[in-house]
Amino acid sequence: MIKKGDDKAMIDGDAEILFNHQVNHDTWLLGLKRSEPAVTMKPGQFVMIRVRSGMDPLLRRPFSVCAVEKDHFKVLYRRVGKGTEIMTQAKPGENFQVLGPLGEGFVLPEEERLPVLVGGGIGVAPLFFLARLLYRRNLEFMMGFRSAGDIIPFDELRLPNHRWSVSTDDGTAGHAGFVTDLLLLYLDKNRGLPLSLFACGPRPMLKKTAETAITYGIPCQVSLESAMACGFGVCQGCAVKTAPQESSAYHYVCRNGPVFPAEAIDWEAL
Amino acid sequence: MFFPTPDLTTLLGPLELKNPVITASGTFGYGLEYEPLVNLKALGAIVVKGLSLKPISGNPPPRIVETACGMLNAIGLANIGLEAFLKDKLPRLREIDTRVIANIYGHHIEEYGELAKALKGVEGVHALEVNVSCPNVERGGMAFGIDPVIAARVTETVVRNTDKPVIVKLSPNVTDITLVAKAVEGAGADIISLINTITGMAVDIESRTPKLGNIFGGLSGPAIKPVALRMVYQVARAVKIPLIGMGGIMDYRDALEFLIVGAQAVEIGTANFVKPGASQSVVEGLSKYCVDHGVKRIGEIVGSLK
Numbered sequence: 001m002i003k004k005g006d007d008k009a010m011i012d013g014d015a016e017i018l019f020n021h022q023v024n025h026d027t028w029l030l031g032l033k034r035s036e037p038a039v040t041m042k043p044g045q046f047v048m049i050r051v052r053s054g055m056d057p058l059l060r061r062p063f064s065v066c067a068v069e070k071d072h073f074k075v076l077y078r079r080v081g082k083g084t085e086i087m088t089q090a091k092p093g094e095n096f097q098v099l100g101p102l103g104e105g106f107v108l109p110e111e112e113r114l115p116v117l118v119g120g121g122i123g124v125a126p127l128f129f130l131a132r133l134l135y136r137r138n139l140e141f142m143m144g145f146r147s148a149g150d151i152i153p154f155d156e157l158r159l160p161n162h163r164w165s166v167s168t169d170d171g172t173a174g175h176a177g178f179v180t181d182l183l184l185l186y187l188d189k190n191r192g193l194p195l196s197l198f199a200c201g202p203r204p205m206l207k208k209t210a211e212t213a214i215t216y217g218i219p220c221q222v223s224l225e226s227a228m229a230c231g232f233g234v235c236q237g238c239a240v241k242t243a244p245q246e247s248s249a250y251h252y253v254c255r256n257g258p259v260f261p262a263e264a265i266d267w268e269a270l
Numbered sequence: 271m272f273f274p275t276p277d278l279t280t281l282l283g284p285l286e287l288k289n290p291v292i293t294a295s296g297t298f299g300y301g302l303e304y305e306p307l308v309n310l311k312a313l314g315a316i317v318v319k320g321l322s323l324k325p326i327s328g329n330p331p332p333r334i335v336e337t338a339c340g341m342l343n344a345i346g347l348a349n350i351g352l353e354a355f356l357k358d359k360l361p362r363l364r365e366i367d368t369r370v371i372a373n374i375y376g377h378h379i380e381e382y383g384e385l386a387k388a389l390k391g392v393e394g395v396h397a398l399e400v401n402v403s404c405p406n407v408e409r410g411g412m413a414f415g416i417d418p419v420i421a422a423r424v425t426e427t428v429v430r431n432t433d434k435p436v437i438v439k440l441s442p443n444v445t446d447i448t449l450v451a452k453a454v455e456g457a458g459a460d461i462i463s464l465i466n467t468i469t470g471m472a473v474d475i476e477s478r479t480p481k482l483g484n485i486f487g488g489l490s491g492p493a494i495k496p497v498a499l500r501m502v503y504q505v506a507r508a509v510k511i512p513l514i515g516m517g518g519i520m521d522y523r524d525a526l527e528f529l530i531v532g533a534q535a536v537e538i539g540t541a542n543f544v545k546p547g548a549s550q551s552v553v554e555g556l557s558k559y560c561v562d563h564g565v566k567r568i569g570e571i572v573g574s575l576k
Contacts, residue, residue, distance in 0.1 A: 012545075012547065050545075058544055059336050233299065234298065239348070249327035250327055250328060269330075
């Protein structure tokens, strides 16, 4: 069942930058002060940030929320283009215009299922938020990066009940290979264990994860990324092809997602 | 010191608006999506997402790409269809004290007529905006709006089948926009709105593929404002019916430029994505400009270019 984002909670306004520091060679952690929406944000939801008030870049950028504190929330972002390059220059005390919270987040796992979080690269961001919300529970958190230098240091998020494992494509740290290899190894070792999968990362990684989950009959939620202009279902720019059994040909990442059940998406078309 | 509230009332032929600020089709959903962010009754009118007789699911992604000071879109007129609009959206829109304009799109000339007929007498729809700037399957992918003869036939068909004011929205993808403008005026259009998006494309240099699934898309945003302004200026001198100007309006200053060259009203489009409150800000900005410049009625500004 695909839902629509709860837009009643969305607010557009200035958010003061509390910190904006580099955590590795191309990743930053941004802290934005804004108590009101912060308390209503759910893991998997996102915000649209206007990186500066000029005409170029024109559109806001969507970022998932990676942590919520009492009076602020955190956004983990990778420098990938012009917009994020501008963001890295922002100083504490300055403001970003922020619209949010937006979209449908993760549905929390049932008590009897062990949550398995699978993150690729910057896709770990919304999973950090989810993991912290599930701090009391035993949980398996697998993260894949290209190389050791790409690993996002987040030791303070390591919780006692959570088992973390890392893979790198080039084998410079952790398991040599993809994070989906870690997942397959885990699934083979834990056959029959009731699990619930949560994934966010590059599309090929999500495709592999989703197909694996469907094959193993494990419930799986994926968080998708897409270019979008508005963030709340108006521009209809962020369409993704749906699986044949869905009632509409396309879902919108901003409003129906960004988190979808794996079986709702047409993975061949993605 | 006493500042009287300026009169922003705008008369577009048979259509009266409380102010000249309208939200553009495809950038404001069915209006209701913006309720948490905009005081909808502060707006002159809302143009809803283009409606077709049957729902359209739209083009394969990617559908949008950002370009310098603008964006390309190739949504493909995705919409819920007329029936769902009347059943699910209009009842709530009726409760909002603003004008609602239904933007209509047909695959064939007859479909425009059917849409107009279906909306005849429908309470809460105050005007029709006819989209003649999209692909014409009858004529092998050409747009209705780039041929003055076809544009006139579409206009005439809608006018014959409706009891509401008819706005025809023109495409800028023509050599001489005044020819199409005169043709639709002659066919009975009450109002002309312009411009729709300018056809463009963008290429990914790594994969050497088009950045849009549809290859071409419509360019909008501040990048197209000078072109839009020029065309409104030209059409204002070619026809007698009122004009709604649009194309890259981001704030009240941009809106004023369109009014000065001869548009009676403006539509705000892409700005709604960037700043959801943009339309309301334009109303407030125009009001303040009038006060600051001793303008009593917004109409004094229309066509005041020296």
